[in-house]
Amino acid sequence: MNYVIVGAGPAGVIAAETLRKHDPEGNIVLIGDEGGVPYSRMAIPYFLIGKIPQSGMHLRPDDDHYRRLGIRVVSGRVAALDMEASRVTLEGGENLPFDRLLLATGSRAANPPIAGLDLPGVEHCWTAGDADAIARRAHKGARVVLIGAGFIGCIILEALALRGVDLTVIEAADRMVPLMTTETAGGLIKTWCERRGVAVLTRTQVGEITRDGAGLSVHLDKGAPISADLVVVATGVRANMDFLAGSAVATDVGIIVNDHLQTNISGIYAAGDVAQGPDFSGGDRVHPIQPTAVEHGRIAALNMVGKDVRYQGSLMMNVLDTLGLVSVSSGNWKGGPGLDVGERIDEEDFRYIRLVFDDDVLVGALSLGRTDRVGVLRGLIQTKTPLGPWKERLIADPTRIDAAYVARSHV
């Protein structure tokens, strides 16, 4: 059996290892276009704050790991998929035939419509190469502008602040981390950052970046331009699926997969950031976090070797540590028609909790300033535990969630 995996990130690597475990004889080819050893983007912040060297980002510490497992790692970019011939073609022209194909190409940093993104000193923070470029300029006291305060933006914010730079964050939305916080929680994170010396401008758009002898200037839709030695752009990502143009593989925001991680084409699977698959809270969505990539990779591989393994759907859960203030969003924390909400805010202590119920079942939660409840919230959501009389108690006082968990998990 010829297995070809396109993309050598966490989803691709776990898939290759799982294939080998269950098919000792198959040919496994793992194609990556970044050169070097497969690594984890999640480790970039640790590299930036000097906790680990570049090699500490490698997904497997032993560089001989893939050879020992009989996994052929190919460096190159897949340019096209020929479904008739069941093969992929690399940019250099080499063809690689497959019986089973996994698309695990992840996503790439999106470019917002801002002039000047190609200037020296303007970087994304998505690849190991980007991290190197940032590390070269983000020295203590350097003037750094970070565009975008989403999940990835805030992770980078922390790394930049810990490097001692003079940091300004610009966010177009009305709050920080708009996709995982309410206005209240986003406001608390902003105040928290400002008290730690980070300037945060929300509801602010960057129009253009220019460069002169004094360095970079970031021009805004209001107020004076900001001078900078480094501009970091973190304004979202796009799925890497251009090479599927003209193929019959169905795509939307990502590559659409079913509950076996198979695309609409038999024998072709997708996993990780590029896959739009079942969501625990219903429907399907791209869920670009590493635990989902790893689980996708594992389950796709099991199905590729012929097992019948169903994916339960990924639970939307993001844990973010912004300069020591931890926010956790799980499931449908936003709420919606027919759902009930309990909320409690303690601004002095930077604590906030929001619970969302469908009937008497917890379907989503957002918590700020506490980490000890992560397991409880996740457990209640995933097990769909009926909370009975505890629902009304929790709406009155959501901080009693631990007591509710203990009481209802023994029912």
Ligand SMILES: Cc1cc2nc3c(=O)[nH]c(=O)nc-3n(C[C@H](O)[C@H](O)[C@H](O)COP(=O)(O)OP(=O)(O)OC[C@H]3O[C@@H](n4cnc5c(N)ncnc54)[C@H](O)[C@@H]3O)c2cc1C
């Ligand atoms: C700074 C940073 C911090 C993060 N922190 C967290 C965190 O704390 N928690 C968390 O859960 N997630 C975090 N993430 C997100 C996490 O890294 C991703 O969800 C994860 O990398 C997805 O894995 P993947 O294998 O699907 O894709 P990727 O890791 O993107 O790997 C895909 C690989 O495929 C390659 N590729 C693309 N197209 C082709 C092609 N045509 N041919 C060959 N190869 C191709 C890509 O270049 C890439 O090497 C972070 C990301 C960044 C950038």
